[in-house]
Amino acid sequence: MKEEVSRMEMRPPVEVRYRKELEALAAEDQGKKPLNWKLSPQAVRKFILGSKEPISWNGEEISIRKKYLGNDTLVERCIITLAGNRGLMLVGEPGTAKTMLSELLSAAISGVSTNTIQGTAGTTEDMIKYSWNYALLLAKGPVREALVPSPLYVGMEKGILTRFEEITRTPSEIQDSLVSVLSDKVLNVPELGESGLLFARPGFNIIGTANTRDKGVNEMSSALKRRFNFETVMPIRDVAMEKQIILSEVEELAEANRIQMDMDENVAQLLASTYHELREGQSSMGHRIDRPNAVMSTAEAVSVYYQTMMAAYYYGDSRMDLGQLVQNLVGAVQKENKEDLEKLRGYFQTVVRDKGDREGGIWKKYYEARKYLN
Numbered sequence: 001m002k003e004e005v006s007r008m009e010m011r012p013p014v015e016v017r018y019r020k021e022l023e024a025l026a027a028e029d030q031g032k033k034p035l036n037w038k039l040s041p042q043a044v045r046k047f048i049l050g051s052k053e054p055i056s057w058n059g060e061e062i063s064i065r066k067k068y069l070g071n072d073t074l075v076e077r078c079i080i081t082l083a084g085n086r087g088l089m090l091v092g093e094p095g096t097a098k099t100m101l102s103e104l105l106s107a108a109i110s111g112v113s114t115n116t117i118q119g120t121a122g123t124t125e126d127m128i129k130y131s132w133n134y135a136l137l138l139a140k141g142p143v144r145e146a147l148v149p150s151p152l153y154v155g156m157e158k159g160i161l162t163r164f165e166e167i168t169r170t171p172s173e174i175q176d177s178l179v180s181v182l183s184d185k186v187l188n189v190p191e192l193g194e195s196g197l198l199f200a201r202p203g204f205n206i207i208g209t210a211n212t213r214d215k216g217v218n219e220m221s222s223a224l225k226r227r228f229n230f231e232t233v234m235p236i237r238d239v240a241m242e243k244q245i246i247l248s249e250v251e252e253l254a255e256a257n258r259i260q261m262d263m264d265e266n267v268a269q270l271l272a273s274t275y276h277e278l279r280e281g282q283s284s285m286g287h288r289i290d291r292p293n294a295v296m297s298t299a300e301a302v303s304v305y306y307q308t309m310m311a312a313y314y315y316g317d318s319r320m321d322l323g324q325l326v327q328n329l330v331g332a333v334q335k336e337n338k339e340d341l342e343k344l345r346g347y348f349q350t351v352v353r354d355k356g357d358r359e360g361g362i363w364k365k366y367y368e369a370r371k372y373l374n
Helices: 002-007 019-028 041-049 072-083 098-110 134-140 151-158 172-176 179-184 190-196 239-256 265-280 298-314 322-333 339-359 361-373
Strands: 055-057 060-062 087-092 116-118 130-132 147-149 161-165 186-188 197-199 205-211 228-232
Touching: 019 041, 019 055, 019 060, 019 098, 041 072, 041 098, 072 087, 072 098, 072 228, 087 098, 098 161, 098 205, 116 151, 130 134, 147 151, 151 161, 151 186, 151 197, 151 205, 179 186, 190 197, 239 265, 239 298, 265 298, 265 322, 265 339, 265 361, 298 322, 322 339, 322 361, 339 361
Parallel strands: 087 205, 087 228, 116 161, 161 205
Antiparallel strands: 055 060, 130 147, 186 197
């Protein structure tokens, strides 16, 4: 048991989590493939958006589940962009599954989703391109053996996708170092002399992500923007779909962490409705609501549900507690602005109270748990 636990990963990469699906799709894939792609665009689409019919592979019936519950045509456009020579930039509100979509695309196309640059204010050019093993550099001089490739170099050398997360969090001069790479698909390492030109292999491309809330932090230059096709990932507008995402994501988290507890669909529905109404600024009954400044994303709803579930599993009787749910909701909402707590109280005093009076049941219990808003 100890050996098994030591080999577990807290969050296995997509290519590990869905290994059987990827292998089954590759075995049956007869579609046309761009150079160095693991799967054809049709199979990539099927991997991300799912298939009604299972695949018979290696003596098993492999179900291809739908992993991205959003705009199907957006996924198709993303795949076609990556099949060409332009980079792909996914933009949108925080928590709209931009990172998840980039991981799914990378795993299906390149077989690896971990060739990633995480953009921050401290990101430097050597974190993107290459650095040096200084012990070898002193011993042997500037030779390829002493070079330590970074994600961009790895992507070009192997012909795989490079993911660039939170690109607008990085300084402008770091962003602009991508312009020539995206234009010419060549990376120059001056220290290596004539052998220092790295020409990208087919299959190389960049998937970037950027939050619209970060607009103006380090705005991308026009030159860099022209090298990308931009796709806006919108928040989930359908409560039923948001509920499905919450249940699906939490079920995976619970399974990975060996939490043996049934999903409570009523609580997921309640939470999906709460997040949808606060995000939209209007209730299902037509009430106007003050929208919090906090990010009311589906990802945050998943976190609130999962935290409540863990509290019930480890401290309670494995039944979701609405008082704990409200406490976790408060923690999520007042991250950025304490005034958001007043807006949440207003939501309970109007929408939740009215639904409790009209529908009773879980909404009434939800309203009774408002004491935890204090």
